Amino acid sequence: MKSGELAHMAGVSVRTLRHYHAIGLLPEPKRAENGYREYEAEHLLRLLRIRQLASLGLSLEQIAPMLDELDAERREVEGRDGGDGTSDELGAGAEQLLDELDRQLVEQIAHLEHQRELIRHIRTRQTDPDYPERAASVLEAIDAFERQTSAHGFLLSALTDDDKIAMGIAAHLYSDAELAEIERIFRAIPERGLIDEYLRVSHLIDTLPGNASAEERERAIKAGMAFLDKIADCMDVSNWLRPDKDYERMLENMAMVHYNDAQIAVSDELFLRFTERLAQRNV
Incomplete structure (x- = not known):
């Protein structure tokens, strides 16, 4: 042949x-x-x-x-x-290979069953197939929040195009614990009747002029701290005390691109003080 x-x-x-x-x-x-x-x-x-x-x-x-x-x-x-x-019997090497192959097939079957379950969830819950299923709840919470606020805020309520990109990246890369924290925050604000305060603080920061005085900056920081204190129990301290990840720094830069110097300084100081307060509570 x-x-x-x-x-x-x-x-x-x-x-x-x-x-x-x-x-x-x-x-x-x-x-x-x-x-x-x-x-x-x-x-x-x-x-x-x-x-x-x-x-x-x-x-x-x-x-x-x-x-x-x-x-x-x-x-x-x-x-x-x-x-x-x-x-009638296979040798030890052949048996070992078949055992390993069988184990791999069991894992593959479990993975395929999990994929089928995800597809079922996507269909029944009308979620987007290009986002992880584990992020569906937090995305639903943010969508519900933005429908109630109808305005952009300092916690980024996924209203601007940049915010939607940021939340999409977070949906893919954040851990389950980090996504759960975001969901708790955005559900707590309307449940606790804090939407108006949230919007007031956001407006205070968003309207700060680039040459804002030290008093104006401090007023905005204190207003932000007072608001964050009311949802502090939603925060997972470990998420705040660890070093920022690469994509988190990128997302932060995206969020700050439209801020002036005073707004950036206020935002940085606000979250620095709040992180320190969380750390003290964790002691």
């Missing part, structure tokens, strides 16, 4: 044959006088066995020792009792 004929009968490509030769998985046949490889029936059987093991999920690196062990076992059986070369 020529390589094309062998490949056709085995259901593989000629390029696959060459690869199997290169990695030593399929023995090289003798060449005819014209230089072409001449394959025998044993090569076809070897190729079909490789394809069968690959269909089970074994890698090419696993298939080679599996075939070697199976061949050795068959030779041993033939030499022992003159049988047909088949054995």
